[in-house]
Amino acid sequence: xxxxxxxxxxxxxxxxxxxxxxxxxxxxxxxxxxxxxxxxxxxxxxxxxxxxxxxxxxxxxxxxxxxxxxxxxxxxxxxxxxxxxxxxxxxxxxxxxxxxxxxxxxxxxxxxxxxxxxxxxxxxxxxxxxxxxxxxxxxxxxxxxxxxxxxxxxxxxxxxxxxxxxxxxxxxxxxxxxxxxxxxxxxxxxxxxxxxxxxxxxxxxxxxxxxxxxxxxxxxxxxxxxxxxxxxxxxxxxxxxxxxxxxxxxxxxxxxxxxxxxxxxxxxxxxxxxxxxxxxxxxxxxxxxxxxxxxxxxxxxxxxxxx
Amino acid sequence: xxxxxxxxxxxxxxxxxxxxxxxxxxxxxxxxxxxxxxxxxxxxxxxxxxxxxxxxxxxxxxxxxxxxxxxxxxxxxxxxxxxxxxxxxxxxxxxxxxxxxxxxxxxxxxxxxxxxxxxxxxxxxxxxxxxxxxxxxxxxxxxxxxxxxxxxxxxxxxxxxxxxxxxxxxxxxxxxxxxxxxxxxxxxxxxxxxxxxxxxxxxxxxxxxxxxxxxxxxxxxxxxxxxxxxxxxxxxxxxxxxxxxxxxxxxxxxxxxxxxxxxxxxxxxxxxxxxxx
Numbered sequence: 070x071x072x073x074x075x076x077x078x079x080x081x082x083x084x085x086x087x088x089x090x091x092x093x094x095x096x097x098x099x100x101x102x103x104x105x106x107x108x109x110x111x112x113x114x115x116x117x118x119x120x121x122x123x124x125x126x127x128x129x130x131x132x133x134x135x136x137x138x139x140x141x142x143x144x145x146x147x148x149x150x151x152x153x154x155x156x157x158x159x160x161x162x163x164x165x166x167x168x169x170x171x172x173x174x175x176x177x178x179x180x181x182x183x184x185x186x187x188x189x190x191x192x193x194x195x196x197x198x199x200x201x202x203x204x205x206x207x208x209x210x211x212x213x214x215x216x217x218x219x220x221x222x223x224x225x226x227x228x229x230x231x232x233x234x235x236x237x238x239x240x241x242x243x244x245x246x247x248x249x250x251x252x253x254x255x256x257x258x259x260x261x262x263x264x265x266x267x268x269x270x271x272x273x274x275x276x277x278x279x280x281x282x283x284x285x286x287x288x289x290x291x292x293x294x295x296x297x298x299x300x301x302x303x304x305x306x307x308x309x310x311x312x313x314x315x316x317x318x319x320x321x322x323x324x325x326x327x328x329x330x331x332x333x334x335x336x337x338x339x340x341x342x343x344x345x346x347x348x349x350x351x352x353x354x355x356x357x358x359x360x361x362x363x364x365x366x367x368x369x370x371x372x373x374x375x376x
Numbered sequence: 377x378x379x380x381x382x383x384x385x386x387x388x389x390x391x392x393x394x395x396x397x398x399x400x401x402x403x404x405x406x407x408x409x410x411x412x413x414x415x416x417x418x419x420x421x422x423x424x425x426x427x428x429x430x431x432x433x434x435x436x437x438x439x440x441x442x443x444x445x446x447x448x449x450x451x452x453x454x455x456x457x458x459x460x461x462x463x464x465x466x467x468x469x470x471x472x473x474x475x476x477x478x479x480x481x482x483x484x485x486x487x488x489x490x491x492x493x494x495x496x497x498x499x500x501x502x503x504x505x506x507x508x509x510x511x512x513x514x515x516x517x518x519x520x521x522x523x524x525x526x527x528x529x530x531x532x533x534x535x536x537x538x539x540x541x542x543x544x545x546x547x548x549x550x551x552x553x554x555x556x557x558x559x560x561x562x563x564x565x566x567x568x569x570x571x572x573x574x575x576x577x578x579x580x581x582x583x584x585x586x587x588x589x590x591x592x593x594x595x596x597x598x599x600x601x602x603x604x605x606x607x608x609x610x611x612x613x614x615x616x617x618x619x620x621x622x623x624x625x626x627x628x629x630x631x632x633x634x635x636x637x638x639x640x641x642x643x644x645x646x647x648x649x650x651x652x653x
Contacts, residue, residue, distance in 0.1 A: 084491065084492070084495055087488070087491075087492045087495075088492065088495055091492060095504065095507065095508055098508050099508055206633060206636060206637070207629065207633060209636075210580065210584075210629055210632035210633040210636055211625075211628075211629045211632075212584050212587055212588060212591075212604075212625070212628050212629070212632075214588065214591050214604075214607065214608075215607060215621075215625030215628060215629065218607065218611065218614065218618075218621050218622075218625065219622070219625070221614065222614060222618045222621075222622075226614065226615050226618075309497040310497040310498035312497060313496075313497040313498040313499045313500040313503075314497075314498055314499060316499060316503075316592065317499075317588055317591065317592070320591070320592060321611070331500075331503060332503065332592050332593070332594065334507075335503060335506060335507045335594055336593055336594065340507075343507050347496075347500065347503075347504055347507075350496075350497065350500055351495050351496050351497065351500065354495060354496070354497040355495050
């Protein structure tokens, strides 16, 4: 197993390397001269020459990459073109809020989704199951920005329970977390349901029932224990997409998270900032997925390691 | 074929969704033939009009007819999603077949490429594409295409690997059929039902991604009507008049739900073995 864990982490390093190459090449892939694009058409010749020299554009590509990566390892992602502050400072300032939203909605969706999934599997084919499947279908199909606007209209504009934007206190985070969590509830309900249905059909469950174990113990202890591992794994694997998905929610609720930062950077053609945000978000995704994957194999001894 | 249709029709929800989808797509696609109002035409003397006989869903902040914009917006969202998913699927199928059928270095390279594409979580991949190419309708299509490549390629590769080891493929090779012929005559037809199901399900995701990009201001640019862009521009007046935001939101949700139900129905109809998988 140790060998597997090491192999998985080596794979992760390769992935991170590939990511860094792509993020590096992003700016070079822009049609036209990247420096003119970055500084705008009106930029003076000297400014362009200075920026070229700073980016090392006159060196061969591999050398440019090494220079860029060395800087990144030193925490130097360059300077934002629009705010003139170091990219890393911007990211450090805005990332925590996005992480809070993502963690909050993961927790919310795990509790609600697993509960829904269990209920759905217990009442398989009955009314409760059909209703919950219908709810989860709409939960995954409603665009989060639309749900956010609906919640705003109901709870903020009409009922005035929550502020319509900003995160001056935790109250401002309630609606964003619910919005982002709803979509997850849909996925987790389905995953829990099918995992529970698989387990509930097994012989040992029938044995437990025959032995006269109370039904709620059979379901919540015997069955759930085996069904929960793949469910928790899926929840972990979806965490990274939540970080990116938070972009839409941050936009509607005017929250200064990294998602909004990325979109503003793209809109403002602020390439150093885009590179920094994309690299950080994708790297988080890859690292979280590796850790979840490794935990999964540790948690379930039945999994084979050679695949 | 008859059997497939019969199996599909047994799922009532999927049939209802399919009929609704066809109606919505037809209504949007043929809008220019029967709607004689310009979706961009403003009337600043008639802004925020409530629904009436003249404007069935009322007018927006610039006095434009919301229903007309909804139909034209659907045209745009659906056209982008269809062209994006279909071109992405074409590339994905080719990559998947090459990787699965030939194996070796080609497989390693393509599989790593898929891994890298999947390393960008959700919407971020589409945002990266737009960051490189810029916003606009055609670049959104490219973003959707690249977004759908990895899933298709991985699925087709898996299918091809399964089919490749089947005895009848070995027989074809022994009989001297060329690789191209084996792929076109035997491998692809075997994977086609999975590909169709995948396209249907991906169309739903594509609608969500297209409208999300436009909502963020990175996709279709105003004043062109697009569901996500319509929602975005209606945000400013949400407090006083939520209708212009709610209408395109419901349209997106409805279409995505329908694609999902039709996809599920198709999966069960085309491949009964996959039931509940």
